[in-house]
Amino acid sequence: MFLYTLKRLFQGLVTVWFIATATFFAMHNVPGDPLLNDRAVSEAIRANLESKYGLDQPLSTQYFIYLRNLSTGDFGISFTQENREVNDIIREHFPVSAILGILAVVFAATGGILFGALTAIYRNRLPDFIIMILVILGISVPSFVIAAMSQLALVSLNDLVGTTILPVAGWGTILHMLTPALVLGLGTMAYLTRLMRSSMLEVVGSDYIRTARSKGVPAPRIFTKHQIRNAILPVVTVLGPSIASITTGGFVVELVFAIPGLGRYFVQAVQQLDYTVIMGTTVFYGAFLVFMVILVDVLYGFIDPRVRLEK
Amino acid sequence: MTVGSELFKIADLAVEFDTYGGVVQAVRGISFSVSKGQTLAIVGESGCGKSVSVQSMMGLIPIPPGRITSGSALLKGHEILGRSVIRGKEIRGSEIGMIFQDPMTSLNPTMTIGDQIAEPLQVHRGYSYREAFREAIKLLDMTKIPEAAKRAKQYPFEFSGGMLQRAMIAMAISCKPSILIADEPTTALDVTIQAQILDLMQDLQKETEMAIILITHDLGVVARMADEVAVMYAGKIVEHGTVEDVFYRSAHPYTLGLRAAMPTNDPEKQSVLEPIQGSPPDLFSPPPGCGYCARCPWSMSICESQHPEDYYLNEGHYTRCWMHHRESPLKPAELYFE
Numbered sequence: 001m002f003l004y005t006l007k008r009l010f011q012g013l014v015t016v017w018f019i020a021t022a023t024f025f026a027m028h029n030v031p032g033d034p035l036l037n038d039r040a041v042s043e044a045i046r047a048n049l050e051s052k053y054g055l056d057q058p059l060s061t062q063y064f065i066y067l068r069n070l071s072t073g074d075f076g077i078s079f080t081q082e083n084r085e086v087n088d089i090i091r092e093h094f095p096v097s098a099i100l101g102i103l104a105v106v107f108a109a110t111g112g113i114l115f116g117a118l119t120a121i122y123r124n125r126l127p128d129f130i131i132m133i134l135v136i137l138g139i140s141v142p143s144f145v146i147a148a149m150s151q152l153a154l155v156s157l158n159d160l161v162g163t164t165i166l167p168v169a170g171w172g173t174i175l176h177m178l179t180p181a182l183v184l185g186l187g188t189m190a191y192l193t194r195l196m197r198s199s200m201l202e203v204v205g206s207d208y209i210r211t212a213r214s215k216g217v218p219a220p221r222i223f224t225k226h227q228i229r230n231a232i233l234p235v236v237t238v239l240g241p242s243i244a245s246i247t248t249g250g251f252v253v254e255l256v257f258a259i260p261g262l263g264r265y266f267v268q269a270v271q272q273l274d275y276t277v278i279m280g281t282t283v284f285y286g287a288f289l290v291f292m293v294i295l296v297d298v299l300y301g302f303i304d305p306r307v308r309l310e311k
Numbered sequence: 312m313t314v315g316s317e318l319f320k321i322a323d324l325a326v327e328f329d330t331y332g333g334v335v336q337a338v339r340g341i342s343f344s345v346s347k348g349q350t351l352a353i354v355g356e357s358g359c360g361k362s363v364s365v366q367s368m369m370g371l372i373p374i375p376p377g378r379i380t381s382g383s384a385l386l387k388g389h390e391i392l393g394r395s396v397i398r399g400k401e402i403r404g405s406e407i408g409m410i411f412q413d414p415m416t417s418l419n420p421t422m423t424i425g426d427q428i429a430e431p432l433q434v435h436r437g438y439s440y441r442e443a444f445r446e447a448i449k450l451l452d453m454t455k456i457p458e459a460a461k462r463a464k465q466y467p468f469e470f471s472g473g474m475l476q477r478a479m480i481a482m483a484i485s486c487k488p489s490i491l492i493a494d495e496p497t498t499a500l501d502v503t504i505q506a507q508i509l510d511l512m513q514d515l516q517k518e519t520e521m522a523i524i525l526i527t528h529d530l531g532v533v534a535r536m537a538d539e540v541a542v543m544y545a546g547k548i549v550e551h552g553t554v555e556d557v558f559y560r561s562a563h564p565y566t567l568g569l570r571a572a573m574p575t576n577d578p579e580k581q582s583v584l585e586p587i588q589g590s591p592p593d594l595f596s597p598p599p600g601c602g603y604c605a606r607c608p609w610s611m612s613i614c615e616s617q618h619p620e621d622y623y624l625n626e627g628h629y630t631r632c633w634m635h636h637r638e639s640p641l642k643p644a645e646l647y648f649e
Contacts, residue, residue: 144360207416212373214411215431215482216395216404229421302422305466 005298012290019286023279024066028059032273040150066279075280080272086280089265094284096171097254097261101247103177104185108242111189113235115284116196117228120204131193138190147256154179169258184250188242192235200231233304240296244289316521319490320344324382324392326367327362329375333595340381341545345490345539348516350523352533352554354569355543358591361526364543365492369403370395387489405435408483408521412495414475418467424451425463428482435486450481454511474503477511484515491516492524508521509536509598528571534558539627542566545592545602552628560647562622562630564607567645601633609634609641624649 050056054065069076075086102205115135119128154168167176204227212226251263262281269277301307326338338360345351353361366372368384368391383390386406389397400406419427428450429443436445444463445528451459452454454477467475476496483491490644493512497505509532516523525536533540533554540557542550542565550563560568568587589606592598601607602612613633622635624647642648 027591207411207413210371210418210481211409211411211417211482212419212430214369214403214409215434216401217430220432225422226419230419243491306468 001298001301002043002258004301005105005294008294009049012294015290016152016283016287019290020067020070020279020283021063023282023286027060027275027279030273039085046144066272070283075283076276078269078274080269080276080277086276090280090284091264091279093260093262093265096259097250097263098247100177100181100184100250100254100259100261101243103181104246104250105188105239105243106185107182108185108188108192108246109235109239111185113196113228113232116193116235117200117223117231120231121223123201123204135190135193138186143183143187144252144256146186147180147253150179150183151256156248171257176259180250180253182260183257184253188246192238192242195238196231199234200227200307203227203231206230216219233300236296236300236303240292240294241289244285244292248285248288275292280308291305292300315346318387319524320385321364321368322383322385324364324384325364325380326372328372329378334612335594336597337546337594338367339597340595341541341543341548341549343541343551345522345524347489347522348520349538350516350525350536352525352527352537354527354533354540356591358529358594359543361528361543361548361588362494363524365409365494365524368392369407369409369492371409378462378617381472388618401435402485404431404488405486406488407490407492408488409488409494410476410479410483410496411493413499414472415467415499417479418475420467423464423466424470424478428463428478428485431482431485435560440511446485447481450485451478453515454478454481456481472500472511473507476504476508480508480511480515482517484521488521489520490524494526495528496525497529498527505532512536530558530569539590542569545597546594547602547631549603549632550630552624553635556625556628558585560624560628562624562628562635562647563603563632564609564634564646565603566630568606609643611639611641622649 047056054062057065073087077091078084078086078089081089101116114129119131122128151168154166158166158168164180166178167173170176209222209226212222217226248263250259250261251267253259254261254263265277266281266285268274269281321344322342323340324338324342325336325340328335328337341360341364343351352364353364355361363372363377367377367379370393379392382392384392386397386402391397391402391406395402397406401517403409418424425444425447428447429438429440432438432443432446433440436443448459448463451463456462456474456477462470462474462643467478468630470478480491480496491512496512497508512523515521520577523536525532527533537554539553540551541548542557543561544565550557550561550566552560558564558570561570565587571585572587574584587606592602592605598604598615599618600616601614601619604610607614611633617633619633619636621629621631621633623629624635633639634643634646
């Protein structure tokens, strides 16, 4: 298991290197120039700036400088924001996105597993129909619509009660996090519910559940000890990528709820052609995604003994 | 067989299933009984209702679409149909143990073998996890699995098919049930392993005096294991008796057909297997008469319209075939008559 983890980590490193390289060359081929602003810069200043950022070096040299900096964890300095290192931006804003994302994933996973299991057990009966209609809504309605509607609902609720039960926007306390996290996790929850439902249906009809019943194991114990653990595997598989995509993809929700997350900076950087910030956040997101997938692969072995290849 | 020694008695059990195509009458009124330390084999081809009948007794068929329309099942004189507890003891797993056809899929892939064997002891006997696991190791040892302590910590995918079936048996007998139901226990195993599993079941039966209900379509297994045989066809028992009676004094054309379809290693008889022509009747609308008449070489006009009754040839040996009626014009030499 230890060797397996090590091997996966090494593979992950190679993947990150690929992402970094692809990002570097893609950025280089983007039309436009970070130093060409609305106001023209004189040739001398331009040359000075280029030498400062190393842009006058040949491409291969730039690439190796970039890799060397990257290996020490240095993503460089922002092109558009004065005296701000990309590291600072990430350090400051990623935790916000991460907390929101993790909370959203917790909502999505617990809700998805629970509702999915319920729909399978109540297959073709009322609870199944109700939950599956909500699931289709959750998958098809975009998050900014749900975000806006939940804000509207919160405003009406707060109005009705007379005090602020849950804040409508902003960031700070746990109360601020609840609504955006729920909204952010809703689509994934709906997706996980469907996934869990189909895998649970397979488990419910399996031979070993019949065996467990023939042993006289009571239904609640069959549910917890035999069904959930076997049905959860496909959910765990997609959980890693979901964590990454929720954490990094909360841009819209962050905007609607006025949350100072990293997503906003990423989009800003793309609009302003802030090379280092784009490359830095892209590589960071990529590495995060890779790490989450590895984490899930390792976790998988704990849930399903058949996946523990090397002991 | 004397009435007093009957441990388990099924009377007139009928089971139906609602399907999109209509109602399937899977079991159409069967009766049998088993005594302590005895083995009853239920034989018949696929779809004749063997498995459904025992699974319905255990409450393992899904209701709906399944439905037990009539009958009773008395265990030690207590009705068990539709309930899960008699005299304060759970029926499933405690009074009746069960093993299934395919050991590869019948064990939970994400639970250790030891945990799965220990589970009934925790559930029914109130053992702590550690006690139950220790007992599970003993049970694995009893079913002749080498290095039981190490094996108990392994998962089903690390076991071979034969080993898994031993583990299944260990699990089924963990609470010392008075009946073991074996639903085609050796069908998925290769021949050498089959013999070992059957020997194991016989040894355990001698030790614990449990009754065994063995469901199979392998007449070789029946000859080796059973004291009594019930031959099922189209949801009904067509012949019942001791192994000697049914094998050597076959009274029903279907039993005869089964025997003829059995492979032999007698060099003088080496020839092509003789299958029974045709296929079993549609149980959506079972024929009004004998279910076998469409395939029977001696079928008469009464066979198509009316059910034959039980004709007793001697005590315990009965058959359902019109040719055993006193006035039957046909008395073929191949069949045994009173």
